[in-house]
Amino acid sequence: MKEFTNRAGEDKNKAGLLPEDARWLVDLQNKGVRTAGLTNNGRKGGAGPSDDAAFRFGEDTFMLPAFNDPAEHSPYEIVKQEDGYSLQYEGKTLMYIDPVARPKFYDRSTSEGIPYQKIAALHGSDVLASTVIQSCIRWSPKDRCKFCAIGHSLDAGSTVAKKSPQQLAEVVQAAEELDGIKQITLTTGTPNETDRGALHLAACVEAIRKVSSLPIQVQCEPPSDERLYQILKDAGANTIGLHVESFDERVRREMMPSKSSISLDNYFDAFSKAVSVFGRNQVSTYVILGMGEDPDLTLEGCRRAAGMGVYPFVVPLRPLRGTMLEHAQPPSSAYMEQMYGKVAVFLSDAGLSAAGSAAGCAKCGACSALSSFEKAIV
Ligand code: SF4
Incomplete structure:
Protein backbone atom coordinates (compact mmCIF):
# COMPACT_ATOMS: atom_id res chain seq x y z
CA MET A 1 0.00 0.00 0.00
CA LYS A 2 1.30 3.40 -1.01
CA GLU A 3 1.91 5.99 1.68
CA PHE A 4 -0.77 8.62 1.47
CA THR A 5 -0.43 12.36 1.28
CA ASN A 6 -1.57 13.56 4.67
CA ARG A 7 -3.38 16.78 4.05
CA ALA A 8 -5.12 16.96 7.39
CA GLY A 9 -3.17 20.08 8.33
CA GLU A 10 -3.91 21.95 5.11
CA ASP A 11 -6.81 24.21 4.30
CA LYS A 12 -9.40 21.56 3.55
CA ASN A 13 -11.24 23.81 1.13
CA LYS A 14 -8.22 24.35 -1.05
CA ALA A 15 -6.49 20.99 -0.95
CA GLY A 16 -7.63 19.30 -4.16
CA LEU A 17 -6.22 16.15 -5.67
CA LEU A 18 -2.77 16.45 -7.18
CA PRO A 19 -1.72 14.15 -10.03
CA GLU A 20 0.37 12.04 -7.64
CA ASP A 21 -2.78 11.34 -5.63
CA ALA A 22 -4.29 9.53 -8.61
CA ARG A 23 -2.85 6.23 -7.40
CA TRP A 24 -4.72 6.18 -4.15
CA LEU A 25 -7.88 7.57 -5.72
CA VAL A 26 -7.84 4.34 -7.76
CA ASP A 27 -7.77 2.28 -4.56
CA LEU A 28 -10.59 4.30 -3.03
CA GLN A 29 -12.80 4.00 -6.11
CA ASN A 30 -12.28 0.23 -6.15
CA LYS A 31 -12.78 -0.44 -2.45
CA GLY A 32 -15.27 2.30 -1.61
CA VAL A 33 -15.82 3.90 1.78
CA ARG A 34 -17.78 3.17 4.92
CA THR A 35 -19.87 6.23 5.71
CA ALA A 36 -21.95 5.07 8.70
CA GLY A 37 -24.97 6.92 7.32
CA LEU A 38 -23.19 10.29 7.19
CA THR A 39 -24.32 11.04 3.66
CA ASN A 40 -27.89 10.88 2.41
CA ASN A 41 -27.02 12.09 -1.07
CA GLY A 42 -26.27 8.76 -2.70
CA ARG A 43 -27.47 6.79 -5.71
CA LYS A 44 -28.86 3.29 -5.36
CA GLY A 45 -29.92 1.06 -8.27
CA GLY A 46 -30.52 2.48 -11.73
CA ALA A 47 -28.52 2.45 -14.94
CA GLY A 48 -24.76 2.82 -14.89
CA PRO A 49 -22.59 2.95 -11.80
CA SER A 50 -24.54 3.45 -8.60
CA ASP A 51 -24.55 2.51 -4.89
CA ASP A 52 -22.29 5.52 -4.38
CA ALA A 53 -22.12 9.05 -3.02
CA ALA A 54 -20.34 12.22 -4.13
CA PHE A 55 -17.47 13.76 -2.18
CA ARG A 56 -15.48 16.92 -2.74
CA PHE A 57 -11.71 16.68 -2.49
CA GLY A 58 -10.99 20.40 -2.54
CA GLU A 59 -11.87 21.45 -6.08
CA ASP A 60 -12.39 17.92 -7.38
CA THR A 61 -15.49 15.78 -6.93
CA PHE A 62 -15.56 11.98 -7.08
CA MET A 63 -18.28 9.38 -6.76
CA LEU A 64 -17.17 6.72 -4.29
CA PRO A 65 -18.87 3.37 -3.74
CA ALA A 66 -20.64 3.72 -0.40
CA PHE A 67 -23.55 1.26 -0.40
CA ASN A 68 -22.30 -1.89 -2.14
CA ASP A 69 -20.71 -4.99 -0.68
CA PRO A 70 -17.02 -3.95 -1.10
CA ALA A 71 -17.74 -0.57 0.54
CA GLU A 72 -19.21 -2.31 3.57
CA HIS A 73 -15.85 -4.00 4.17
CA SER A 74 -13.61 -1.17 2.98
CA PRO A 75 -10.51 -0.11 4.97
CA TYR A 76 -11.55 3.49 4.18
CA GLU A 77 -14.01 5.32 6.38
CA ILE A 78 -15.45 8.80 6.58
CA VAL A 79 -15.61 10.13 10.10
CA LYS A 80 -17.35 13.29 11.26
CA GLN A 81 -15.04 15.38 13.40
CA GLU A 82 -15.32 18.79 15.03
CA ASP A 83 -13.65 20.53 12.09
CA GLY A 84 -15.19 18.56 9.22
CA TYR A 85 -15.25 15.12 7.67
CA SER A 86 -12.01 13.16 7.66
CA LEU A 87 -11.20 10.35 5.27
CA GLN A 88 -9.45 7.63 7.23
CA TYR A 89 -7.55 4.52 6.21
CA GLU A 90 -7.54 1.87 8.92
CA GLY A 91 -8.12 4.62 11.48
CA LYS A 92 -5.43 7.01 10.20
CA THR A 93 -6.62 10.39 8.87
CA LEU A 94 -5.58 10.93 5.28
CA MET A 95 -7.28 14.18 4.43
CA TYR A 96 -10.46 16.16 4.88
CA ILE A 97 -13.26 15.81 2.37
CA ASP A 98 -16.80 17.13 2.12
CA PRO A 99 -19.87 15.11 1.18
CA VAL A 100 -21.71 16.93 -1.60
CA ALA A 101 -24.83 18.45 -0.04
CA ARG A 102 -28.31 17.32 -0.97
CA PRO A 103 -29.41 19.60 -3.82
S1 SF4 B 1 -21.17 10.81 -11.96
FE1 SF4 B 1 -20.34 11.64 -13.85
S2 SF4 B 1 -19.03 10.04 -14.67
FE2 SF4 B 1 -20.36 9.08 -13.16
S3 SF4 B 1 -22.16 8.30 -14.31
FE3 SF4 B 1 -22.70 10.37 -13.60
S4 SF4 B 1 -22.08 11.75 -15.26
FE4 SF4 B 1 -21.07 9.78 -15.62
Missing part, protein backbone atom coordinates in the same frame (compact mmCIF):
# COMPACT_ATOMS: atom_id res chain seq x y z
CA LYS A 104 -32.26 22.00 -3.20
CA PHE A 105 -34.23 20.89 -6.26
CA TYR A 106 -34.82 17.51 -4.56
CA ASP A 107 -37.36 19.26 -2.33
CA ARG A 108 -39.61 20.25 -5.24
CA SER A 109 -42.29 18.33 -7.12
CA THR A 110 -44.03 18.65 -10.48
CA SER A 111 -47.57 19.97 -10.70
CA GLU A 112 -48.69 16.29 -10.87
CA GLY A 113 -46.96 15.75 -7.51
CA ILE A 114 -43.94 13.76 -8.76
CA PRO A 115 -40.84 14.64 -6.73
CA TYR A 116 -38.16 16.12 -9.01
CA GLN A 117 -35.72 13.61 -7.53
CA LYS A 118 -37.67 10.84 -9.31
CA ILE A 119 -37.09 12.58 -12.64
CA ALA A 120 -33.40 13.50 -12.43
CA ALA A 121 -30.55 13.19 -9.96
CA LEU A 122 -27.43 15.16 -9.12
CA HIS A 123 -24.23 13.36 -10.13
CA GLY A 124 -20.92 14.61 -8.81
CA SER A 125 -21.41 18.22 -7.74
CA ASP A 126 -22.79 19.83 -10.89
CA VAL A 127 -24.18 17.25 -13.30
CA LEU A 128 -27.90 16.66 -13.68
CA ALA A 129 -28.53 13.11 -14.87
CA SER A 130 -31.65 11.25 -15.88
CA THR A 131 -32.54 7.85 -17.31
CA VAL A 132 -35.31 9.03 -19.61
CA ILE A 133 -36.68 5.53 -20.23
CA GLN A 134 -36.14 3.37 -17.16
CA SER A 135 -37.14 0.05 -18.76
CA CYS A 136 -35.08 -2.08 -21.11
CA ILE A 137 -35.96 -4.87 -23.54
CA ARG A 138 -32.93 -6.74 -22.25
CA TRP A 139 -34.06 -6.70 -18.59
CA SER A 140 -34.90 -10.38 -18.10
CA PRO A 141 -33.09 -12.95 -15.94
CA LYS A 142 -31.62 -14.54 -19.07
CA ASP A 143 -30.77 -11.47 -21.14
CA ARG A 144 -29.90 -8.66 -18.79
CA CYS A 145 -26.41 -7.24 -18.51
CA LYS A 146 -24.89 -8.77 -15.39
CA PHE A 147 -23.55 -5.48 -14.02
CA CYS A 148 -26.73 -3.41 -14.50
CA ALA A 149 -29.41 -2.47 -11.95
CA ILE A 150 -31.75 -0.47 -14.21
CA GLY A 151 -34.90 -2.37 -13.17
CA HIS A 152 -34.34 -2.09 -9.44
CA SER A 153 -34.92 1.63 -8.95
CA LEU A 154 -38.22 1.28 -10.83
CA ASP A 155 -39.24 -1.64 -8.60
CA ALA A 156 -38.25 0.40 -5.54
CA GLY A 157 -40.46 3.30 -6.67
CA SER A 158 -37.55 5.75 -6.63
CA THR A 159 -38.04 6.83 -10.23
CA VAL A 160 -40.70 6.93 -12.95
CA ALA A 161 -40.73 4.62 -15.98
CA LYS A 162 -40.63 7.31 -18.64
CA LYS A 163 -39.80 10.97 -18.10
CA SER A 164 -41.65 13.38 -20.35
CA PRO A 165 -39.72 16.13 -22.14
CA GLN A 166 -41.73 18.74 -20.22
CA GLN A 167 -40.94 17.16 -16.86
CA LEU A 168 -37.23 17.15 -17.68
CA ALA A 169 -37.26 20.75 -18.83
CA GLU A 170 -38.97 21.76 -15.59
CA VAL A 171 -36.39 19.95 -13.45
CA VAL A 172 -33.46 21.34 -15.45
CA GLN A 173 -34.72 24.87 -14.89
CA ALA A 174 -35.01 24.33 -11.14
CA ALA A 175 -31.64 22.56 -10.82
CA GLU A 176 -29.91 25.33 -12.77
CA GLU A 177 -31.53 28.09 -10.73
CA LEU A 178 -31.32 26.50 -7.28
CA ASP A 179 -28.15 24.40 -7.48
CA GLY A 180 -26.09 25.85 -10.32
CA ILE A 181 -25.72 22.64 -12.32
CA LYS A 182 -23.23 22.94 -15.19
CA GLN A 183 -24.10 20.08 -17.54
CA ILE A 184 -26.74 17.46 -18.26
CA THR A 185 -26.45 13.73 -18.99
CA LEU A 186 -29.46 11.87 -20.41
CA THR A 187 -29.25 8.11 -20.70
CA THR A 188 -31.87 5.51 -21.56
CA GLY A 189 -32.74 1.86 -21.23
CA THR A 190 -33.28 0.26 -24.64
CA PRO A 191 -36.99 0.31 -25.54
CA ASN A 192 -36.69 -1.35 -29.00
CA GLU A 193 -34.18 -2.62 -31.57
CA THR A 194 -34.62 0.28 -34.01
CA ASP A 195 -34.17 3.80 -32.62
CA ARG A 196 -33.05 2.32 -29.25
CA GLY A 197 -34.46 5.31 -27.36
CA ALA A 198 -32.81 8.00 -29.52
CA LEU A 199 -36.12 9.58 -30.62
CA HIS A 200 -37.30 10.10 -27.04
CA LEU A 201 -33.86 11.43 -26.11
CA ALA A 202 -34.11 13.92 -28.99
CA ALA A 203 -37.56 15.07 -27.81
CA CYS A 204 -36.20 15.55 -24.26
CA VAL A 205 -33.18 17.53 -25.49
CA GLU A 206 -35.42 19.72 -27.64
CA ALA A 207 -37.64 20.56 -24.66
CA ILE A 208 -34.62 21.31 -22.45
CA ARG A 209 -33.17 23.59 -25.10
CA LYS A 210 -36.22 25.85 -24.73
CA VAL A 211 -35.22 26.61 -21.13
CA SER A 212 -31.47 26.05 -20.90
CA SER A 213 -28.25 26.39 -22.89
CA LEU A 214 -26.28 23.99 -20.67
CA PRO A 215 -24.24 21.32 -22.50
CA ILE A 216 -26.04 17.97 -22.84
CA GLN A 217 -24.80 14.44 -23.43
CA VAL A 218 -27.18 11.76 -24.71
CA GLN A 219 -26.36 8.07 -24.18
CA CYS A 220 -27.94 5.11 -26.00
CA GLU A 221 -27.14 1.96 -27.91
CA PRO A 222 -26.12 2.67 -31.52
CA PRO A 223 -29.41 3.28 -33.39
CA SER A 224 -29.85 1.29 -36.60
CA ASP A 225 -30.76 4.40 -38.61
CA GLU A 226 -27.63 6.55 -38.73
CA ARG A 227 -29.70 9.70 -39.44
CA LEU A 228 -30.60 9.68 -35.75
CA TYR A 229 -27.15 11.04 -34.84
CA GLN A 230 -27.94 14.18 -36.80
CA ILE A 231 -31.45 14.33 -35.32
CA LEU A 232 -29.96 14.22 -31.80
CA LYS A 233 -27.40 16.87 -32.70
CA ASP A 234 -30.04 19.11 -34.32
CA ALA A 235 -32.22 18.76 -31.22
CA GLY A 236 -29.37 20.37 -29.27
CA ALA A 237 -27.24 17.52 -27.89
CA ASN A 238 -23.55 18.42 -27.63
CA THR A 239 -22.04 14.98 -27.11
CA ILE A 240 -23.05 11.33 -27.33
CA GLY A 241 -22.08 8.27 -25.29
CA LEU A 242 -22.17 4.91 -27.09
CA HIS A 243 -21.29 2.45 -24.37
CA VAL A 244 -19.44 -0.64 -25.56
CA GLU A 245 -18.81 -1.77 -21.93
CA SER A 246 -15.91 -4.09 -22.95
CA PHE A 247 -13.59 -4.48 -25.93
CA ASP A 248 -13.34 -8.24 -25.39
CA GLU A 249 -16.12 -10.06 -27.34
CA ARG A 250 -15.88 -13.13 -25.08
CA VAL A 251 -16.54 -11.01 -22.00
CA ARG A 252 -19.29 -9.10 -23.80
CA ARG A 253 -21.09 -12.36 -24.60
CA GLU A 254 -20.74 -13.58 -21.04
CA MET A 255 -21.66 -10.34 -19.28
CA MET A 256 -24.18 -9.00 -21.81
CA PRO A 257 -25.97 -12.03 -23.29
CA SER A 258 -28.39 -9.85 -25.27
CA LYS A 259 -26.60 -6.53 -25.78
CA SER A 260 -23.55 -8.35 -27.19
CA SER A 261 -25.66 -9.01 -30.32
CA ILE A 262 -24.41 -5.52 -31.20
CA SER A 263 -20.88 -6.57 -32.10
CA LEU A 264 -17.67 -4.63 -31.69
CA ASP A 265 -17.67 -4.08 -35.45
CA ASN A 266 -21.13 -2.48 -35.11
CA TYR A 267 -19.76 -0.25 -32.34
CA PHE A 268 -16.72 0.91 -34.31
CA ASP A 269 -18.99 1.65 -37.25
CA ALA A 270 -21.26 3.64 -34.93
CA PHE A 271 -18.24 5.52 -33.49
CA SER A 272 -17.22 6.63 -36.94
CA LYS A 273 -20.74 7.85 -37.83
CA ALA A 274 -21.19 9.61 -34.50
CA VAL A 275 -17.81 11.38 -34.74
CA SER A 276 -18.71 12.60 -38.23
CA VAL A 277 -21.74 14.34 -36.67
CA PHE A 278 -20.58 15.36 -33.16
CA GLY A 279 -16.86 15.81 -33.82
CA ARG A 280 -13.71 14.42 -32.19
CA ASN A 281 -13.71 14.33 -28.38
CA GLN A 282 -17.52 14.73 -28.37
CA VAL A 283 -18.22 10.98 -28.54
CA SER A 284 -17.38 8.73 -25.61
CA THR A 285 -17.72 5.09 -24.69
CA TYR A 286 -17.91 3.43 -21.28
CA VAL A 287 -15.39 0.62 -20.71
CA ILE A 288 -15.79 -1.44 -17.54
CA LEU A 289 -12.59 -3.10 -16.31
CA GLY A 290 -12.49 -6.11 -14.01
CA MET A 291 -14.89 -8.48 -15.79
CA GLY A 292 -12.18 -10.96 -16.84
CA GLU A 293 -11.23 -9.11 -20.02
CA ASP A 294 -8.03 -9.61 -21.94
CA PRO A 295 -5.94 -6.49 -21.17
CA ASP A 296 -4.33 -6.46 -24.62
CA LEU A 297 -7.67 -6.59 -26.45
CA THR A 298 -8.98 -3.92 -24.10
CA LEU A 299 -6.04 -1.60 -24.67
CA GLU A 300 -6.17 -2.15 -28.41
CA GLY A 301 -9.89 -1.25 -28.39
CA CYS A 302 -9.21 1.89 -26.35
CA ARG A 303 -6.33 2.89 -28.63
CA ARG A 304 -8.43 2.38 -31.76
CA ALA A 305 -11.41 4.27 -30.33
CA ALA A 306 -9.22 7.19 -29.22
CA GLY A 307 -7.60 7.32 -32.66
CA MET A 308 -11.08 7.75 -34.15
CA GLY A 309 -11.84 10.63 -31.77
CA VAL A 310 -13.84 8.60 -29.22
CA TYR A 311 -12.97 9.03 -25.52
CA PRO A 312 -12.78 5.57 -23.86
CA PHE A 313 -14.06 6.30 -20.35
CA VAL A 314 -12.54 3.42 -18.38
CA VAL A 315 -13.98 2.62 -14.97
CA PRO A 316 -13.55 -0.22 -12.47
CA LEU A 317 -16.37 -2.75 -12.17
CA ARG A 318 -18.78 -1.53 -9.51
CA PRO A 319 -20.48 -4.67 -8.07
CA LEU A 320 -23.97 -3.29 -7.43
CA ARG A 321 -26.49 -4.65 -4.98
CA GLY A 322 -29.17 -6.75 -6.68
CA THR A 323 -27.12 -7.34 -9.83
CA MET A 324 -25.75 -10.69 -10.91
CA LEU A 325 -22.27 -9.40 -10.03
CA GLU A 326 -23.30 -8.25 -6.55
CA HIS A 327 -20.68 -10.44 -4.87
CA ALA A 328 -17.94 -10.02 -7.48
CA GLN A 329 -14.68 -8.39 -6.51
CA PRO A 330 -13.66 -5.06 -8.06
CA PRO A 331 -10.42 -5.19 -10.09
CA SER A 332 -7.11 -4.81 -8.28
CA SER A 333 -5.78 -1.30 -7.92
CA ALA A 334 -2.47 -2.33 -9.54
CA TYR A 335 -4.37 -3.45 -12.66
CA MET A 336 -6.45 -0.27 -12.79
CA GLU A 337 -3.38 1.95 -12.39
CA GLN A 338 -1.65 0.20 -15.23
CA MET A 339 -4.67 0.45 -17.54
CA TYR A 340 -5.44 4.08 -16.65
CA GLY A 341 -1.82 5.02 -17.33
CA LYS A 342 -1.85 3.42 -20.78
CA VAL A 343 -5.26 4.78 -21.80
CA ALA A 344 -4.18 8.28 -20.69
CA VAL A 345 -1.26 8.02 -23.15
CA PHE A 346 -3.64 7.01 -25.97
CA LEU A 347 -5.82 10.02 -25.14
CA SER A 348 -2.85 12.34 -25.16
CA ASP A 349 -1.56 10.91 -28.48
CA ALA A 350 -5.01 11.37 -30.04
CA GLY A 351 -5.38 14.92 -28.69
CA LEU A 352 -8.42 13.97 -26.56
CA SER A 353 -9.12 15.05 -23.00
CA ALA A 354 -11.84 15.20 -20.37
CA ALA A 355 -11.52 18.99 -20.42
CA GLY A 356 -12.05 19.03 -24.20
CA SER A 357 -15.35 17.17 -23.95
CA ALA A 358 -18.42 19.40 -23.72
CA ALA A 359 -20.62 17.15 -21.57
CA GLY A 360 -21.22 13.68 -20.20
CA CYS A 361 -19.20 11.12 -18.31
CA ALA A 362 -15.85 11.99 -19.91
CA LYS A 363 -16.37 15.63 -18.93
CA CYS A 364 -17.62 14.84 -15.42
CA GLY A 365 -15.08 12.13 -14.72
CA ALA A 366 -16.36 11.52 -11.20
CA CYS A 367 -16.65 7.73 -11.55
CA SER A 368 -13.12 7.19 -12.84
CA ALA A 369 -9.56 8.21 -12.02
CA LEU A 370 -8.72 8.59 -15.71
CA SER A 371 -8.71 12.38 -15.81
CA SER A 372 -6.24 12.42 -12.89
CA PHE A 373 -3.91 10.22 -14.95
CA GLU A 374 -4.40 12.60 -17.89
CA LYS A 375 -3.16 15.43 -15.65
CA ALA A 376 -0.16 13.36 -14.63
CA ILE A 377 0.96 13.19 -18.27
CA VAL A 378 0.64 16.89 -19.03
